[in-house]
Amino acid sequence: MTQYDTMTPDAIRALIRNGELTGPTAGMAKGYTQANLVILKKEYAYDFLLFCQRNPKSCPLVDVSDIGSYTPNSIASDADIRKDIPRYRIYRDGVFTEEVTDVTDYWEDDMVCFLLGCSFTFETPLLASGIPVRHIEEGCNVPMYKTNIPCEKAGIFEGPMVVSMRPMKHADAIRAVQITSRFPDVHGAPIHIGDPSRIGITDVNTPDFGDAVTIKEDEVPVFWACGVTPQAVAMESKPAIMITHGPGCMFISDLKDDNLSVL
Amino acid sequence: MTQYDTMTPDAIRALIRNGELTGPTAGMAKGYTQANLVILKKEYAYDFLLFCQRNPKSCPLVDVSDIGSYTPNSIASDADIRKDIPRYRIYRDGVFTEEVTDVTDYWEDDMVCFLLGCSFTFETPLLASGIPVRHIEEGCNVPMYKTNIPCEKAGIFEGPMVVSMRPMKHADAIRAVQITSRFPDVHGAPIHIGDPSRIGITDVNTPDFGDAVTIKEDEVPVFWACGVTPQAVAMESKPAIMITHGPGCMFISDLKDDNLSVL
Numbered sequence: 001m002t003q004y005d006t007m008t009p010d011a012i013r014a015l016i017r018n019g020e021l022t023g024p025t026a027g028m029a030k031g032y033t034q035a036n037l038v039i040l041k042k043e044y045a046y047d048f049l050l051f052c053q054r055n056p057k058s059c060p061l062v063d064v065s066d067i068g069s070y071t072p073n074s075i076a077s078d079a080d081i082r083k084d085i086p087r088y089r090i091y092r093d094g095v096f097t098e099e100v101t102d103v104t105d106y107w108e109d110d111m112v113c114f115l116l117g118c119s120f121t122f123e124t125p126l127l128a129s130g131i132p133v134r135h136i137e138e139g140c141n142v143p144m145y146k147t148n149i150p151c152e153k154a155g156i157f158e159g160p161m162v163v164s165m166r167p168m169k170h171a172d173a174i175r176a177v178q179i180t181s182r183f184p185d186v187h188g189a190p191i192h193i194g195d196p197s198r199i200g201i202t203d204v205n206t207p208d209f210g211d212a213v214t215i216k217e218d219e220v221p222v223f224w225a226c227g228v229t230p231q232a233v234a235m236e237s238k239p240a241i242m243i244t245h246g247p248g249c250m251f252i253s254d255l256k257d258d259n260l261s262v263l
Numbered sequence: 264m265t266q267y268d269t270m271t272p273d274a275i276r277a278l279i280r281n282g283e284l285t286g287p288t289a290g291m292a293k294g295y296t297q298a299n300l301v302i303l304k305k306e307y308a309y310d311f312l313l314f315c316q317r318n319p320k321s322c323p324l325v326d327v328s329d330i331g332s333y334t335p336n337s338i339a340s341d342a343d344i345r346k347d348i349p350r351y352r353i354y355r356d357g358v359f360t361e362e363v364t365d366v367t368d369y370w371e372d373d374m375v376c377f378l379l380g381c382s383f384t385f386e387t388p389l390l391a392s393g394i395p396v397r398h399i400e401e402g403c404n405v406p407m408y409k410t411n412i413p414c415e416k417a418g419i420f421e422g423p424m425v426v427s428m429r430p431m432k433h434a435d436a437i438r439a440v441q442i443t444s445r446f447p448d449v450h451g452a453p454i455h456i457g458d459p460s461r462i463g464i465t466d467v468n469t470p471d472f473g474d475a476v477t478i479k480e481d482e483v484p485v486f487w488a489c490g491v492t493p494q495a496v497a498m499e500s501k502p503a504i505m506i507t508h509g510p511g512c513m514f515i516s517d518l519k520d521d522n523l524s525v526l
Contacts, residue, residue, distance in 0.1 A: 046309040049316065053324055054337065061316055066418075074317065074415060152337060155329075184447050184525045262447045262525060 004028040009076065009252045013084040022086045022101050024248035026120065026136075033075070033186075033257050034250035035062050035115040036227040037085060038234060039103070039243035042067050042110040047155030048234065052114070054152035058161050058229035060117035060185050062255065068109045075253035081113045082106075087246030094238030103243055111243075116227045117186035118250060119164055121257045125179050131172045134213040141248060142166070143207035144226050148200025149191070151233060159233040163191060163223040165204065167215040173222050180224070182261045192223040199223065210247075267291040272339065272515045276347040285349045285364050287511035289383065289399075296338070296449075296520050297513035298325050298378040299490040300348060301497060302366075302506035305330050305373040310418025311497065315377070317415035321424050321492035323380035323448050325518065331372045338516035344376045345369075350509030357501030366506055374506075379490045380449035381513055382427055384520045388442050394435045397476040404511060405429070406470035407489050411463025412454070414496060422496040426454060426486040428467065430478040436485050443487065445524045455486040462486065472510075 004012060004021075009029045015021045025034055040048055045067065052059035063072040070081040082104045090098045090106060100106075119142065123133050135142045142164045149161040168176060173193050181189045196204045204221055205212050209228055215221060231244050245251060267275060267284075272292045278284045288297055303311055308330065315322035326335040333344040345367045353361045353369060363369075382405065386396050398405045405427045412424040431439060436456050444452045459467045467484055468475050472491055478484060494507050508514065 046312065049309065049312050050327055053312065053316065053327055064313055064316055178526075181526050188525060262451065263444050 005030045009254050010078065012252050013076070013079055016086050017080065017083045019101060025086065025250045025252055026248060029252050030124070031257055033062065033253045033255040033260060034118050034120045035075070035253055036118050036231070037081065037243070037245040037251055038114040038116065038230055039081070039111050040114070040234065040239060041108060041241065042112060044156070044239050045112040047157050048114065048230070051151070051154035051157040051233065052116070052230060054154050055161075055229065057188055057191060057225035058151065058227070060187060060227070061114060062117045062185065062253070063115040065113040067112055070107065070113060072113060072115050072251070072253065075115060075255045081251065085245050085251050086249040089244050089246050091235060091242040091244070093240060094235045099246055106241070106243060115251060115253070116230060117260065118227050119187060119224060120250070121186040121260055122180045122183045124257060126176060129175060129179055131168055131176055134167050135211065138213055140211035140213065142210050143213055144209035144228055145196070145201045146208045146232070151229065156237045157233050159236050161191070162209070162226045162229040162232050163199070164210070164226040165207075165221050165223050167213065167219040167221050169218060170220050173220055176222055182263045184262060185260050187224045187226070190222050190224050194220055196221055268293045272517050273341065275515050276339070276342055279349050280343065280346045282364060288349060288513045288515055289511060292515050293387070294520055296325065296516045296518040296523060297381050297383045298338070298516055299381050299494070300344065300506070300508040300514055301377040301379065301493055302344070302374050303377070303497065303502055304371060304504065305375060307419070307502050308375040310420050311377065311493070314414070314417035314420040314496065315379070315493065317417050318424075318492070320451055320454060320488035321414065321490070323450060323490070324377060325380045325448065325516070326378040328376040330375055333370065333376060335376060335378050335514070335516065338378060338518045344514065348508050348514050349512040352507050352509050354498055354505040354507070356503060357498045362509055369504070369506060378514060378516070379493060380523065381490050382450060382487060383513070384449040384523055385443045385446045387520060389439060392438060392442055394431055394439055397430050398474065401476055403474035403476065405473050406476055407472035407491055408459070408464045409471045409495070414492065419500045420496050422499050424454070425472070425489045425492040425495050426462070427473070427489040428470070428484050428486050430476065430482040430484050432481060433483050436483055439485055445526045447525060448523050450487045450489070453485050453487050457483055459484060
């Protein structure tokens with residue numbers, strides 16, 4: 001069995017580019033930063049960039065390509081964003097139309113690639129500190145919820161913050177605040193701990209995205225701003241075309257998670 | 264004598280707006296974030312925003328106005344950027360042409376205001392930790408230098424990083440790394456400690472901007488990325504018009520310095 005966890009990012013990207021890997025990337029090239037993808041045309045790029053600047057907890061940009069470029073120069077200068085992600089989703093006028101494994105045929109000369117940090121980066125140090133991460137234990141996707149917390153509007157982009165949730169013991173929640181505070185560029189500290197209704201979540205067992213996980217009797221739900229926020233918001237604005245990564249199928253960069261820590 | 268240090272930001276802004284304060288703002292409204300200003304027309308705004316995103320240590324954006332708006336909504340929603348800074352500098356085609364105390368007459372409908380964090384925010388906790396700040400002791404401006412460290416290019420904007428320097432005892436330098444690491448949105452940790460020639464500074468006693476300060480025999484120079492970088496870089500690109508704050512005459516926001524700390 002291939003040990004994807006110890007492979008280098010460029011070796012994994014080569015497998016993906018050759019069509020040999022077409023599924024989720026969790027656990028691959030351990031220690032390297034995985035990123036969410038949003039591709040938009042130039043006409044939306046300024047508003048989207050401003051939206052990310054105004055909402056850094058939900059939209060932690062790790063790289064933005066030059067206009068028309070599919071190379072994320074600062075995090076993987078030999079990558080081709082059109083080919084190096086296992087699965088992509090195409091949205092036309094805000095509607096999901098197809099899932100593909102290569103978007104070369106969809107590429108236009110005025111497209112811009114936005115790469116956004118993902119919570120995989122802070123789950124590694126949580127696990128290293130002995131804090132269990134439930135959706136990993138249960139082998140499913142992290143539960144995500146729309147909240148009643150409005151994002152700061154920027155041009156055409158506006159909408160509520162989406163959060164991810166990890167249940168944990170109360171003492172671990174305090175430790176998790178400390179650990180994730182070290183990663184302000186990857187969602188940073190939680191935005192809420194405890195009663196989900198306080199942030200507009202009516203049923204914590206029915207997430208809007210991802211899967212429900214078990215919350216044990218002695219645990220408290222801990223919520224982080226989620227990188228799905230900018231995708232959800234962009235979708236609402238119904239751009240003629242938007243390309244994203246497929247759920248769980250991230251871009252694996254050459255950047256080390258440790259480089260994203262401020263301490 | 265008026266105690267500007269304990270006044271609220273909006274009270275100080277009112278004095279400035281009425282022309283009663285036209286000098287440097289250091290020490291005013293203590294505990295509140297002061298910001299650098301760059302105003303550019305829309306045609307430069309995307310490249311400049313991208314430049315800031317790619318160079319966060321030198322260009323820590325704390326707010327960006329909507330296109331055509333002179334209101335920095337997220338840091339002072341009742342302010343008027345055209346009137347609430349003591350002194351402004353006008354640059355035409357990259358050349359400094361005049362200094363004024365109000366830029367209402369220069370305002371155009373497609374201008375965007377960029378507010379960038381400033382080192383005043385981390386000097387307060389340095390002083391609170393008992394680390395002397397030499398340019399404050401000597402009553403002059405912080406020394407600043409062009410380095411040989413290239414910024415990440417974005418569209419038309421490129422150039423070297425400008426740094427500020429504070430000399431301190433070796434043990435204080437280590438403590439200063441800890442303290443300023445808490446403020447990644449205001450330049451963060453130093454970018455260099457020690458031998459200035461390693462970052463292309465030939466004579467530490469001859470700064471490119473600001474004033475020279477004494478470096479004592481038992482001290483080491485500590486260098487931070489400086490908010491003058493984006494101004495210097497923008498100037499190089501010779502936009503038809505660019506407006507900045509006058510040296511030391513900052514925008515005083517309603518944001519508390521403590522809000523910018525990640526820990």
